[in-house]
Amino acid sequence: MLELIIGVFITFFTTLLRTFIARRIGHVGRDIHKKDRRMIPESAGVGMRIGSLYVMRALKDLYPGIERFALTIFLVGLVGLIDDFVELGPKTKPLLTFLAGIPALKASPYYIDTLLGKVRAESLMKVAVPAGYAVYANATNMIDSMNTVAVFGTAMILAYQTVLLKLMNNDYYLLALAFLLIVLAYLPFNLYPAHAFNGDVGDFVMGSMVFTVALCGGIILPTLVVSIPIITNGRAFVSSVGLKTRKEAPPLVEIDEKTYKMRANPLVKGRPATLVRLMVSTSGEASETDIIRYYVFFFLFSLLLGIIVGVFYV
Amino acid sequence: MRRTYAILAIIGLIGFFTILALTTGLYYIAMHDVKERALGIAFILLGILLLVAWERSIKYFGSRFSYFSYRYRRSL
Numbered sequence: 001m002l003e004l005i006i007g008v009f010i011t012f013f014t015t016l017l018r019t020f021i022a023r024r025i026g027h028v029g030r031d032i033h034k035k036d037r038r039m040i041p042e043s044a045g046v047g048m049r050i051g052s053l054y055v056m057r058a059l060k061d062l063y064p065g066i067e068r069f070a071l072t073i074f075l076v077g078l079v080g081l082i083d084d085f086v087e088l089g090p091k092t093k094p095l096l097t098f099l100a101g102i103p104a105l106k107a108s109p110y111y112i113d114t115l116l117g118k119v120r121a122e123s124l125m126k127v128a129v130p131a132g133y134a135v136y137a138n139a140t141n142m143i144d145s146m147n148t149v150a151v152f153g154t155a156m157i158l159a160y161q162t163v164l165l166k167l168m169n170n171d172y173y174l175l176a177l178a179f180l181l182i183v184l185a186y187l188p189f190n191l192y193p194a195h196a197f198n199g200d201v202g203d204f205v206m207g208s209m210v211f212t213v214a215l216c217g218g219i220i221l222p223t224l225v226v227s228i229p230i231i232t233n234g235r236a237f238v239s240s241v242g243l244k245t246r247k248e249a250p251p252l253v254e255i256d257e258k259t260y261k262m263r264a265n266p267l268v269k270g271r272p273a274t275l276v277r278l279m280v281s282t283s284g285e286a287s288e289t290d291i292i293r294y295y296v297f298f299f300l301f302s303l304l305l306g307i308i309v310g311v312f313y314v
Numbered sequence: 315m316r317r318t319y320a321i322l323a324i325i326g327l328i329g330f331f332t333i334l335a336l337t338t339g340l341y342y343i344a345m346h347d348v349k350e351r352a353l354g355i356a357f358i359l360l361g362i363l364l365l366v367a368w369e370r371s372i373k374y375f376g377s378r379f380s381y382f383s384y385r386y387r388r389s390l
Contacts, residue, residue: 119344283315
């Protein structure tokens with residue numbers, strides 16, 4: 001338990017240090033959804049990367065083969081960190097995160113859990129494990145367009161995984177709890193109004209942590225269900241504009257200069273049909289806090305669906 | 315807005331059933347019995363159908379209730 005508390009302190013203080021350094025070296029980004037358009041330190045999620053690697057090292061006696069998952073999280077985080085400084089292409093990022101998932105392959109269980117039971121699917125899992133890391137890392141990054149959303153969503157999913165694994169008497173609940181505490185230690189920095197941006201490094205690490213717990217604990221299906229907002233947004237973005245970065249895609253909303261509320265641009269070919277755009281268009285006009293509220297609702301709704309699925313696992 | 319919450323719930327439910335259909339399909343396909351495998355393929359096809367519906371629903375609701383749409387302007 002002491003290791004988990006140390007992990008929380010490491011995450012908090014390295015994030016604090018990172019925000020200080022980022023301000024000093026000018027690695028800051030503009031928060032376009034705020035009236036004052038304040039400059040916010042970038043890549044603060046690096047603290048979660050360090051914290052997660054520390055707890056995985058501390059818990060290595062408990063979980064054999066966890067070093068491979070730690071290596072994957074290290075590599076996925078590294079891809080995110082590089083992308084925060086040197087912009088990688090929209091096709092390079094998924095490819096590199098896919099490759100980063102390969103070390104986890106050897107330690108992964110080769111079965112898929114369903115509502116009816118577990119099935120062994122060795123050849124499928126050889127692709128699904130690295131692909132899962134690529135999907136979770138990039139989809140978490142795609143949902144991170146407003147303060148709080150990605151961190152809150154990840155914290156909720158990890159909390160769900162912790163409780164479910166505990167009820168299943170699965171030892172991996174401690175790993176889920178360690179990751180949850182790390183994300184909670186970071187949450188105050190990105191809570192609306194944010195004092196720091198996660199950066200790709202933070203989003204990639206959060207996505208990798210969720211997928212690692214799902215894989216190790218054998219709870220892929222319940223995790224997919226509670227991740228519905230993340231998956232929905234990622235799928236909608238990719239299916240509408242293909243593999244493009246948010247900057248490359250045409251703007252999906254316009255911000256009113258007086259009220260600072262968002263209005264959805266008409267949906268035409270080549271314009272991303274993301275969840276934010278859907279939320280803005282269905283409500284007519286929406287502020288950043290409205291969007292955060294909608295996302296919180298959507299996450300809680302998928303949590304409810306996750307609880308229904310979880311009953312079959314306990 | 316209540317409308318937005320309702321639409322998000324609908325999209326969430328479509329996603330939920332898509333995931334269930336696809337994973338159930340995988341389970342039956344892994345079985346040895348021919349009938350069970352056929353059932354698995356049927357579930358996978360249903361999953362693909364729901365997958366398309368999931369994606370289309372976002373575009374449908376997004377364009378139906380746009381700020382620039384006639385329906386929205388009339389309600390102002």
